[in-house]
Amino acid sequence: MTKQRQPNERAGSSMALDLDPSMLSLDLDNEGGDPLLGEQSDCQQDPTGTCRLAELARVAHDLNNLLTVGLGRVQAALDLDSVEPNARKELKVAARAIRQAQKLSRRLMGSAVAVESDEPEAIDVGELLREVGEFLLDSQGVTWEIKAGKGVEILADRSEIFRMLSNLVLNAREATDSKRGRIVLTAMHLESLTPGRAPVVRVEIRDNGCGIPEPQLNNIFDARYSTKAGGSGLGLDVVRQVVKRCKGTIDVDSRLGEGTTFTLLLPGIERQEITRHRVLLMDDDRDVGQVISAMLRTLGFDVEYARSSMEAVDLCRAAVNRNARFDLAILDFLIPGELGGVETIPLLLDLDPNISALVSSGYTSDPIVNEYQSHGFAGFIAKPYDLSELRSALDEVLESSATRGKTSERRGRP
Numbered sequence: 183m184t185k186q187r188q189p190n191e192r193a194g195s196s197m198a199l200d201l202d203p204s205m206l207s208l209d210l211d212n213e214g215g216d217p218l219l220g221e222q223s224d225c226q227q228d229p230t231g232t233c234r235l236a237e238l239a240r241v242a243h244d245l246n247n248l249l250t251v252g253l254g255r256v257q258a259a260l261d262l263d264s265v266e267p268n269a270r271k272e273l274k275v276a277a278r279a280i281r282q283a284q285k286l287s288r289r290l291m292g293s294a295v296a297v298e299s300d301e302p303e304a305i306d307v308g309e310l311l312r313e314v315g316e317f318l319l320d321s322q323g324v325t326w327e328i329k330a331g332k333g334v335e336i337l338a339d340r341s342e343i344f345r346m347l348s349n350l351v352l353n354a355r356e357a358t359d360s361k362r363g364r365i366v367l368t369a370m371h372l373e374s375l376t377p378g379r380a381p382v383v384r385v386e387i388r389d390n391g392c393g394i395p396e397p398q399l400n401n402i403f404d405a406r407y408s409t410k411a412g413g414s415g416l417g418l419d420v421v422r423q424v425v426k427r428c429k430g431t432i433d434v435d436s437r438l439g440e441g442t443t444f445t446l447l448l449p450g451i452e453r454q455e456i457t458r459h460r461v462l463l464m465d466d467d468r469d470v471g472q473v474i475s476a477m478l479r480t481l482g483f484d485v486e487y488a489r490s491s492m493e494a495v496d497l498c499r500a501a502v503n504r505n506a507r508f509d510l511a512i513l514d515f516l517i518p519g520e521l522g523g524v525e526t527i528p529l530l531l532d533l534d535p536n537i538s539a540l541v542s543s544g545y546t547s548d549p550i551v552n553e554y555q556s557h558g559f560a561g562f563i564a565k566p567y568d569l570s571e572l573r574s575a576l577d578e579v580l581e582s583s584a585t586r587g588k589t590s591e592r593r594g595r596p
Contacts, residue, residue: 306333306334308330314351323361324365346424354389354442366388367386368384368386369385387443404419458483459580460507461512462512464489464511480569492520495529499533513539515545540559542562542563560583
C-alpha cells in the first residue's frame with residue numbers, strides 16, 4: 183500500500199515548535215500532569231500557550247548549560263592521547279549528538295518568538311545519511327548499509343535535514359527486530375522532472391520491519407498522530423514540515439510483515455562542471471619537472487610531463503587522438519643535445535593549432551627569448567619562479583587565449 187502526501191497538504195493542527203520533543207523526552211501533551219510546570223501551574227489556564235512557551239524556554243536554557251558542560255567534557259577526553267581508537271570513535275559520535283541537541287535546545291529557548299532557521303548550505307546527503315546512521319544505528323544490533331552516489335547535494339538548513347533524517351531512521355530502527363533487522367539508506371540523483379531545472383535528489387529509508395497497517399497510512403503525517411505507546415506523534419509531522427520547506431515530496435510504501443520505505447524527492451544543486459585546464463610541461467631536468475608539476479597541480483591544473491621534445495610531441499599527439507587536448511604548454515627554452523622549446527613549438531602547433539605555450543628559461547638576455555611571440559609563444563616566464571609568478575603567467579596566457587577564441591567566433595572562424 184502506498185500513501186503519498188504533497189508537503190503542502192495538511193491534516194490536523196500543527197505544533198508551534200518545529201521540533202520533535204520526543205528526542206528530549208518531554209511530554210508536551212501533558213498527559214498525567216505537566217512534568218515541567220507542575221500540575222497546579224497557572225500555565226494550564228493559559229489559552230494562548232504564551233506562559234507555557236516561556237517556561238519551556240527557561241528549561242531549555244538550563245538544558246543548554248548541561249549540554250555545554252557535557253560537550254566540554256567529551257572534547258577534553260578527545261584531547262587525551264591515551265584514548266583508545268574505538269573509544270575515540272564513540273566519543274566523536276557523542277560529541278555530534280550533543281551538538282545536535284544544542285541546536286534543538288536553542289530552538290526551544292527561542293520558541294516564544296519567531297526563530298529563523300540556519301542559513302542554507304550545500305549538504306552532501308550521502309555523508310549526512312552516514313552520520314545519522316552512525317549516530318542512531320551503530321551498536322543497536324540491526325544491520326544497516328548506505329548506498330549513496332557521489333556529490334548528491336541539496337541546499338538547505340543542515341540541522342533541519344539532520345533532524346528530518348534522524349526521525350525517519352529512528353522510526354525504521356524501532357520498527358525492526360534487533361536480531362534480523364536490516365535498514366538501507368539511499369541517496370541518488372535523478373534527472374530533473376522539468377527540462378532546464380536543477381536535478382532531483384532521491385532519498386530512501388527502507389527497513390524490513392513490521393510494516394504499517396493500511397488504515398493508518400492515511401494519518402501518519404498528521405500532527406500528534408502516533409501508533410506507538412507513549413509516542414508524541416510529532417516525528418513524521420516534523421519530517422513533513424521540513425520537506426515542505428525544501429519544496430519536495432514524501433511518499434511511503436509499506437506492507438505488513440515485510441517492511442516500510444519512505445521516499446523523499448528534494449531539489450538538488452545544479453553543479454556546473456569545473457574545467458581543469460591541461461598543461462604539457464617539457465623540461466629535461468627531472469627534479470625541476472617534478473617541482474613545477476607539483477606547483478601546477480597546486481594551482482588546479484592537470485599536468486603531463488615530458489623530458490624531451492620527442493616525448494612532448496608524442497604526448498600531444500596522443501592527447502589530440504583521444505580528444506583530451508592540452509590547453510597550455512610550458513617548454514624549456516634550451517635542452518642540451520635535444521630540440522628545445524623554440525624548435526618544439528612548431529611541431530606542437532602542427533598537431534594542435536589551438537595550443538598556447540609559454541617558453542621558460544633562465545637565459546633572459548637571449549634575443550630569441552625576448553622575441554618569443556614571433557616564434558609562436560604566447561608568453562615567457564623566467565627561471566626561477568615561484569607559485570604566484572607561475573599563476574600570473576598562466577592566467578595571462580589563458581585570458582589572452584580566451585579573448586582570441588571569442589574573436590575567432592565573432593569572425594566565423596572554425
